[in-house]
Amino acid sequence: MTSLAEDAGHEASPQAHRARKAALSDRARAERALGWRLAGPAFVIMLAVTAYPILNALWLSLFNYRLTDPNARSFVLLQNYVVILTDGLWWTAVGITVAITLITVVVEFVLGMALAMVMNKIVIPRRTLRTVILVPYAIITVVSAFAWKYAFAVDSGFANHWLHTLTFGAFPLTYDWFGGTWSSLAIICLSEIWKTTPFMSLLLLAGLAQVDSALDEAAKVDGATFWQRLYKVTLPNMKAAIMVALLFRTLDAFRIFDNVFIMTGGSQNTSTVSLVAYNQTISRAEIGMGSAVSVLLFLIVVGICVVFVKAFKVDLAQVKGD
Amino acid sequence: MESNLSTRDKTWLGLAAIPIIIYSIIPIIWMLSLSLKPSGDLADGKFFPRHVSWTNYALILTGGAKDLFLPALANSVVVCLSATVISVVLATFAAYAIARLDFPGKKLILTTALAVSIFPVISLVTPIYNLWRAIGLFDTQIGLIIPYLSLTLPISIWTLSAFFKQIPWEMEQAAQVDGATSWQAFRKVIIPLATPGVFTTAIISFFIAWNDFVFAISLTSERARTVPAALAFFTGASQFEQPTGAICAAAVIVTIPVVVLVLFFQRRIVAGLTSGAVKG
Numbered sequence: 393m394t395s396l397a398e399d400a401g402h403e404a405s406p407q408a409h410r411a412r413k414a415a416l417s418d419r420a421r422a423e424r425a426l427g428w429r430l431a432g433p434a435f436v437i438m439l440a441v442t443a444y445p446i447l448n449a450l451w452l453s454l455f456n457y458r459l460t461d462p463n464a465r466s467f468v469l470l471q472n473y474v475v476i477l478t479d480g481l482w483w484t485a486v487g488i489t490v491a492i493t494l495i496t497v498v499v500e501f502v503l504g505m506a507l508a509m510v511m512n513k514i515v516i517p518r519r520t521l522r523t524v525i526l527v528p529y530a531i532i533t534v535v536s537a538f539a540w541k542y543a544f545a546v547d548s549g550f551a552n553h554w555l556h557t558l559t560f561g562a563f564p565l566t567y568d569w570f571g572g573t574w575s576s577l578a579i580i581c582l583s584e585i586w587k588t589t590p591f592m593s594l595l596l597l598a599g600l601a602q603v604d605s606a607l608d609e610a611a612k613v614d615g616a617t618f619w620q621r622l623y624k625v626t627l628p629n630m631k632a633a634i635m636v637a638l639l640f641r642t643l644d645a646f647r648i649f650d651n652v653f654i655m656t657g658g659s660q661n662t663s664t665v666s667l668v669a670y671n672q673t674i675s676r677a678e679i680g681m682g683s684a685v686s687v688l689l690f691l692i693v694v695g696i697c698v699v700f701v702k703a704f705k706v707d708l709a710q711v712k713g714d
Numbered sequence: 715m716e717s718n719l720s721t722r723d724k725t726w727l728g729l730a731a732i733p734i735i736i737y738s739i740i741p742i743i744w745m746l747s748l749s750l751k752p753s754g755d756l757a758d759g760k761f762f763p764r765h766v767s768w769t770n771y772a773l774i775l776t777g778g779a780k781d782l783f784l785p786a787l788a789n790s791v792v793v794c795l796s797a798t799v800i801s802v803v804l805a806t807f808a809a810y811a812i813a814r815l816d817f818p819g820k821k822l823i824l825t826t827a828l829a830v831s832i833f834p835v836i837s838l839v840t841p842i843y844n845l846w847r848a849i850g851l852f853d854t855q856i857g858l859i860i861p862y863l864s865l866t867l868p869i870s871i872w873t874l875s876a877f878f879k880q881i882p883w884e885m886e887q888a889a890q891v892d893g894a895t896s897w898q899a900f901r902k903v904i905i906p907l908a909t910p911g912v913f914t915t916a917i918i919s920f921f922i923a924w925n926d927f928v929f930a931i932s933l934t935s936e937r938a939r940t941v942p943a944a945l946a947f948f949t950g951a952s953q954f955e956q957p958t959g960a961i962c963a964a965a966v967i968v969t970i971p972v973v974v975l976v977l978f979f980q981r982r983i984v985a986g987l988t989s990g991a992v993k994g
Contacts, residue, residue: 420816427817434801434808434871435823441838441864442830448841459847507734513719516728517735523980524738529987530972531742532925534942535965539741542748548958550744553759565759586741591987598988640832647834650927654946666836666928673840674932686837693834 446690453684459677472684482668482685489664492577493645496584500641501634503585504592511593512600525590533587537654540583544569573661580662583651588644592637599633600626639700643693665689742969749962756958770959774967779948779960785937786944790968793855793940794923797862802916805870806908812871813878824875831868838864839932846933853934861929866919873918873986877911914986917975924972941968 416424453472457465476482507525514521528536544551546568555563569575603626611621627634649666656662658671669689673682719727744761751758752767774783812820842861843852851857881904889899930943939947945964948957976983 423815424817427811427815428819430811430815431808431817431819431823434804434867435826437804437863438826438830438867441861441867442833445838445841445845446833448845449837452841452844459844510727510730510734513723514727514731515719515724517731519980521731521734522984523977524735526976526980526983527738527742527973530921530976531969532927532942532965532972534927534945535745535969536741538945538961538965539745542958542962543741543744547757548748548956550759550761554761586737590738594984594987643832643834647836649836650942653927653931666834669836669840670928670932673843679840679844682840686834686840689834690837693832697832 446687449683449686449690451683452679453687455680457678457680459679465680468680472681473688476681476684476688481663484661485663485665485668488573488577488662489646489648489666492581492584492648492664493642495577495581496588496645496648497638497641499581499585500589500592501638503589504596504637507589507593508596508600511597525593527590528587529590529594531587533583533650534654536583536587537651540579540586541570541655544579570656570660576656576660576662580648580651580655583655584645584648588641592641595637595640596630596633599630599637602633603629635700635704639697642696642700646693646696647689665692742973745962745965745969749959749966751959753959756956770963771967773960774964779957782944782948783941783960783964786939786941787968789855789858789938790924790940790942793858793862793938794920796855796859797866797923798916798919800859801863801866801870801919802874802912805867805874805915806912808871809874809878812875813881814883823871827868827871830864831872833864835865835926835928839928842929843932853936853938855938857933858929858938858940861933862923862926865922865926869922870915870919873915874911877915877986878908881907881911910982911986914979914982917979917983918986921972921975924968 454467454469455465456468456471511518511521511525542548546552546566551569552563552565552567555567556565567575569579607625607629608621611625616624647666648664649670652658652662652664652667653670658664658667663671665685666689669682669685672678672685676682747761747763748756749770750766750768751763752765752769755764758764773779808823811817812823838861846852846857851860883904885903885907886899889903890896894902925942926940927942927946930940931946934940934943941964945961948961948964
């Protein structure tokens with residue numbers, strides 16, 4: 393399969409070469425035109441549904457504009473940004489979002505790596521395991537949020553009863569998980585981790601499968617322990633896959649919305665950046681302010697990307713299969 | 715590689731699978747058991763129901779919450795299928811061009827797809843909400859299908875490009891050399907090779923659209939509300955009753971189709987999810 397695919401690549405390249413040399417033959421020109429005719433619609437729609445709205449948001453963010461009072465719309469330049477960036481609530485939301493992102497991504501990476509290693513080696517329930525692991529990925533996030541919320545709720549939950557039994561009665565049956573910031577965040581993170589670890593582990597498994605097992609065997613023969621082999625052989629050899637998995641999960645975790653909305657609705661100081669944007673726009677109809685929050689969130693996401701690409705040298709074009 | 719493992723290691727790995735399997739399905743079993751508990755037993759603190767009752771399902775399928783759940787289910791199906799079909803068709807053309815033709819801008823298209831796929835969804839909500847209100851697309855199915863394309867189109871392009879690059883396209887010529895017409899070669903050789911990739915991409919796109927909550931609660935109010943959004947606004951049978959059982963029953967109903975898809979197409983879904991992300 394691979395060799396055939398490579399052959400196809402070779403077949404295309406002399407054509408490309410000729411095209412460049414002979415100032416575009418008719419055939420090459422026709423091919424270019426066909427290429428854009430086929431790929432153009434998808435490209436234009438992608439831009440229309442993202443580039444246009446974000447530019448529009450950038451423009452709207454410069455206005456004091458409330459949907460309920462459209463006549464009072466006025467140009468205020470950067471005032472919305474000043475208001476947001478000097479508001480303690482915004483920084484609390486940023487802090488909460490960063491905390492959720494760090495906790496979930498780290499736990500997901502460790503768990504995902506362990507899962508990937510088991511899946512890579514396992515013999516007996518191999519197929520079953522790979523099927524079951526996909527279940528959390530396919531579940532709607534909102535459903536996962538409700539499941540964990542009800543599991544830990546004081547009235548309908550079983551978690552407190554189990555903890556009560558496990559600690560021989562030390563854990564209070566009426567412990568209100570959603571009564572405090574950190575205990576609420578713990579459950580929010582739990583749901584997020586449960587739902588997304590399988591995806592992480594599949595990405596890591598794909599990277600793990602590419603590590604030459606002869607290297608591992610050689611290190612084993614030389615007497616390296618399990619942890620030494622993991623740190624010195626396996627992980628460095630799958631760095632590209634790890635970085636892509638971490639980048640994708642970090643960006644995804646930073647936009648967290650569903651779990652928080654369902655579990656606390658932002659109460660107990662658990663509001664995330666996405667929830668702030670939603671509340672400004674939908675609950676308060678402050679289009680100008682909501683747009684400014686949207687633009688800030690967008691800039692943070694771009695920032696995370698730049699950091700990953702520059703600092704960790706993630707070559708997306710190379711790893712992403714082109 | 716597997717043959718190097720001793721029986722003891724195999725057993726240990728087999729045992730390690732048990733907690734992983736429990737971990738993966740415990741919230742689903744929990745939802746199922748909660749949905750089967752009669753309302754009097756909801757707060758009994760037990761994991762499994764002591765008595766099985768179908769009243770929650772009756773409530774959302776034929777009873778008082780029917781008008782909340784069934785239209786939402788219909789909206790979800792229509793909106794997600796439309797977004798999936800549109801993006802898979804568009805992505806098939808685009809991916810064919812990327813895998814087969816030589817034209818400038820291939821890289822631009824793939825990079826754009828990547829950029830769109832990491833875009834923070836909520837950032838699109840405010841401007842789209844404002845625009846939809848102005849042009850009357852707010853709370854309509856089309857008003858959801860269009861933004862859903864920003865979720866489903868990029869992943870479709872990536873996944874299909876990766877699939878199409880692996881197709882041995884020269885088999886088409888080989889078939890023609892053997893006397894097949896171009897149409898026969900396309901129909902008998904290329905379509906069977908391409909179908910699994912297209913199908914897998916459709917499943918993954920559908921999952922992503924099916925999962926959306928941000929667009930669904932922001933851009934609808936009643937008529938076009940999809941299931942995830944409707945769940946968040948469920949109310950109890952009476953003002954004093956929690957909608958817990960009804961929510962769980964509805965959650966189980968929308969979870970069954972995705973679990974069935976996963977069970978049947980596990981291998982392909984894994985290949986599709988990872989082919990787009992890591993060269994394999």
